Amino acid sequence: xxxxxxxxxxxxxxxxxxxxxxxxxxxxxxxxxxxxxxxxxxxxxxxxxxxxxxxxxxxxxxxxxxxxxxxxxxxxxxxxxxxxxxxxxxxxxxxxxxxxxxxxxxxxxxxxxxxxxxxxxxxxxxxxxxxxxxxxxxxxxxxxxxxxxxxxxxxxxxxxxxxxxxxxxxxxxxxxxxxxxxxxxxxxxxxxxxxxxxxxxxxxxxxxxxxxxxxxxxxxxxxxxxxxxxxxxxxxxxxxxxxxxxxxxxxxxxxxxxxxxxxxxxxxxxxxxxxxxxxxxxxxxxxxxxxxxxxxxxxxxxxxxxxxxxxxxxxxxxxxxxxxxxxxxxxxxxxxxxxxxxxxxxxxxxxxxxxxxxxxxxxxxxxxxxxxxxxxxxxxxxxxxxxxxxxxxxxxxxxxxxxxxxxxxxxxxxxxxxxxxxxxxxxxxxxxxxxxxxxxxxxxxxxxxxxxxxxxxxxxxxxxxxxxxxxxxxxxxxxxxxxxxxxxxxxxxxxxxxxxxxxxxxxxxxxxxxxxxxxxxxxxxxxxxx
RNA sequence: GGCCCCGUGGUGUAACGGUUAGCACGCGAGGUUUUCAACCUCGUAGCGCGGGUUCGACUCCCGCCGGGGCUACCA
Numbered sequence: 336x337x338x339x340x341x342x343x344x345x346x347x348x349x350x351x352x353x354x355x356x357x358x359x360x361x362x363x364x365x366x367x368x369x370x371x372x373x374x375x376x377x378x379x380x381x382x383x384x385x386x387x388x389x390x391x392x393x394x395x396x397x398x399x400x401x402x403x404x405x406x407x408x409x410x411x412x413x414x415x416x417x418x419x420x421x422x423x424x425x426x427x428x429x430x431x432x433x434x435x436x437x438x439x440x441x442x443x444x445x446x447x448x449x450x451x452x453x454x455x456x457x458x459x460x461x462x463x464x465x466x467x468x469x470x471x472x473x474x475x476x477x478x479x480x481x482x483x484x485x486x487x488x489x490x491x492x493x494x495x496x497x498x499x500x501x502x503x504x505x506x507x508x509x510x511x512x513x514x515x516x517x518x519x520x521x522x523x524x525x526x527x528x529x530x531x532x533x534x535x536x537x538x539x540x541x542x543x544x545x546x547x548x549x550x551x552x553x554x555x556x557x558x559x560x561x562x563x564x565x566x567x568x569x570x571x572x573x574x575x576x577x578x579x580x581x582x583x584x585x586x587x588x589x590x591x592x593x594x595x596x597x598x599x600x601x602x603x604x605x606x607x608x609x610x611x612x613x614x615x616x617x618x619x620x621x622x623x624x625x626x627x628x629x630x631x632x633x634x635x636x637x638x639x640x641x642x643x644x645x646x647x648x649x650x651x652x653x654x655x656x657x658x659x660x661x662x663x664x665x666x667x668x669x670x671x672x673x674x675x676x677x678x679x680x681x682x683x684x685x686x687x688x689x690x691x692x693x694x695x696x697x698x699x700x701x702x703x704x705x706x707x708x709x710x711x712x713x714x715x716x717x718x719x720x721x722x723x724x725x726x727x728x729x730x731x732x733x734x735x736x737x738x739x740x741x742x743x744x745x746x747x748x749x750x751x752x753x754x755x756x757x758x759x760x761x762x763x764x765x766x767x768x769x770x771x772x773x774x775x776x777x778x779x780x781x782x783x784x785x786x787x788x789x790x791x792x793x794x795x796x797x798x799x800x801x802x803x804x805x806x807x808x809x810x811x812x813x814x815x816x817x818x819x820x821x822x823x824x825x826x827x828x829x830x831x832x833x834x835x836x837x838x839x840x841x842x843x844x845x846x847x848x849x850x851x852x853x854x855x856x857x858x859x860x861x862x863x864x865x
Numbered sequence: 866g867g868c869c870c871c872g873u874g875g876u877g878u879a880a881c882g883g884u885u886a887g888c889a890c891g892c893g894a895g896g897u898u899u900u901c902a903a904c905c906u907c908g909u910a911g912c913g914c915g916g917g918u919u920c921g922a923c924u925c926c927c928g929c930c931g932g933g934g935c936u937a938c939c940a
Contacts, residue, residue, distance in 0.1 A: 370886085379910085406896060409868075417928040417940095418940095419940045421937090421940080429937085436928095442887080451940055452940095453939090454940060456939095457939085458940080484940095510938080511937065511938065518867090522867085523866055523867040523936090524866090524867050524868075524870090525867090536936095538938045539938090540915065540938095556869095556870070556871095559870080560869095561868070561869075561871070562868080565867075565868060566868085567936090569937095569939080570938050571938095572938080574938065576900080577938085579925080579937085579938070579939080579940090580939070580940050583936075583939095583940095584875070586940090599934090600869095600870065600871090600934060601933090601934050602934090602935090602937070603869065603934070603935080604868070604869060604870090604934065604935035604936075605868065605935075605940095607869095612879095625870085626935090627871070628871095628933070628934075630932090630933085632875095636935095644906055662877095665877065665878080666877070667877085667878095667887090668878090669877080669879070670878095670887095671879075671880085671890040672888090673878090673887080673889075674888095674889095675878090675888080675889050675890085676889095690898065692877095693870080693871060693872095694870095694871050694872060694889050695870090695872095695932080695933065695934095696876085696878090697876060697877080698876095699875095699876045699877065699890070699891085699928090701876080701890060701891055702876070702877065702889080702891080703890095704890090705889090705890055705891085706890085708902090708903080718907095725868040744902080744903055744904095745901070745902050745903070746902085747902080747903095751902095755901090755902095773900095804899095813897075814899090815898090815899045816899055816900075817899095818899080819899035819900075820899070822898065822899090822901080823900065829886095829900090830901080831900055831901045831902085832900070833900095833901090833902095834899075834900090835899055835900080836899085
């Protein structure tokens with residue numbers, strides 16, 4: 336019945352990945368009593384549920400398979416993004432947020448935003464706002480929160496009290512120096528064990544079992560074992576009563592009904608601690624998925640010097656949120672086929688965190704640029720104009736719309752738009768190098784003829800303009816570039832611009848003729864003086 | 866040092882014991898062309914190393930090397 340349930344709910348890869356475990360599970364089921372006892376004794380199993388069925392539970396009493404178990408598995412997925420507000424949202428953090436969001440949307444679940452602000456010095460309102468700002472720009476809307484971990488302090492104290500009462504945790508006056516000394520005596524691969532004390536000012540440690548492994552069933556890594564004997568009885572609350580990260584996270588994830596913890600690889604080593612806390616609390620832990628970390632172009636940590644570091648930096652560089660989402664999604668995750676360009680809807684449809692790869696990836700801005708260009712070109716003109724207007728801080732008026740229409744298939748990023756169309760909005764500054772290169776002697780008679788030809792063009796639109804200039808070309812029997820480049824320099828100031836007919840049309844006849852005249856005057860003046 | 870993770874071209878990935886190791890970015894050449902892009906075609910470059918297992922390993926096992934994370938009364 337279970338296999339059938341699993342098959343019908345989650346066909347495909349997730350099931351296949353789990354098939355082996357399912358077999359183990361079944362064997363276990365049949366010799367349940369004996370098997371479970373020995374398992375619990377030897378391994379202190381604490382693990383995530385897989386995609387398709389429950390793993391052996393944490394609790395000491397075995398809950399028989401029942402309908403209620405099935406309904407529990409149908410619960411809505413709840414993921415969380417839980418950044419600590421240390422400043423700008425880094426790209427790695429953005430990817431973590433994206434993967435959480437995609438998984439939540441894919442499963443029709445909820446994403447909870449929780450700010451890990453128990454470190455009061457780092458957690459300034461400004462830092463929190465930076466994170467929210469970045470998430471809003473990326474259009475990763477959360478369903479609950481932002482919740483402050485700090486504000487849940489009462490609850491943390493409450494749980495702390497009950498763990499103390501049950502003996503799962505104890506007060507230990509040993510300082511970190513004491514622990515270090517203990518390790519020098521007992522070896523670095525042996526976990527510290529303290530002595531319980533009545534000292535109310537002593538730090539609180541969680542009791543870690545002396546034998547067995549704590550097992551993380553990771554959706555990405557598979558089974559990862561951490562020997563309990565090597566783990567310290569770790570501090571969960573300071574002497575002053577304030578709680579520590581690994582404790583607060585476990586309590587919060589449990590309380591908030593998180594079903595899937597999707598976070599960076601740097602937390603993998605924290606996971607057994609959090610599992611141990613949840614086991615002490617008597618709650619079932621969520622599933623875990625630890626994403627490989629992101630690195631800069633040189634393989635080192637991502638930083639300002641080393642490629643773009645923050646989300647706001649990507650915004651400043653003129654990237655589109657949709658392109659960033661697509662790119663980030665591809666960093667460590669693939670579709671299985673050769674699809675690379677995907678709308679957000681497609682990402683949501685296809686994404687599953689269990690398909691994420693295991694190796695760390697390098698952030699490569701060149702590919703982002705290419706992808707961004709794809710998204711820029713595929714946008715409808717109205718949308719494109721609106722986005723460009725917002726980026727430039729301008730009104731999306733007709734003139735900007737016209738500018739956008741001639742530049743859309745050229746710009747890879749929003750930052751590249753303005754330099755290409757600025758000539759439509761302000762008098763161009765002539766690039767002297769371009770002038771010397773293009774405005775050779777033969778150029779001016781051609782320019783003069785073009786001026787005459789264009790003055791009669793009506794309506795002043797690309798097709799008519801092209802025809803008028805083509806006749807000049809035919810008459811003089813010169814190559815197009817000989818005529819078009821001088822015009823380009825005359826009206827834009829440089830050698831690079833959108834298509835010349837479109838550029839002329841967008842500029843308008845009056846301004847175009849004026850600028851061409853001015854170029855001719857400059858030449859005449861130069862002759863007179865030279 | 867201890868514990869843990871990872872290792873296919875420059876980059877992101879596919880391959881799940883049998884393929885000429887596929888795709889995309891980049892890069893190079895050519896084409897198109899009014900500039901620059903875009904676009905089209907072709908090309909370039911890879912299984913970290915060494916042992917096994919197997920008729921056969923990128924795929925499985927072991928060792929090594931390399932990269933990374935954690936190792937706080939930080940998060």
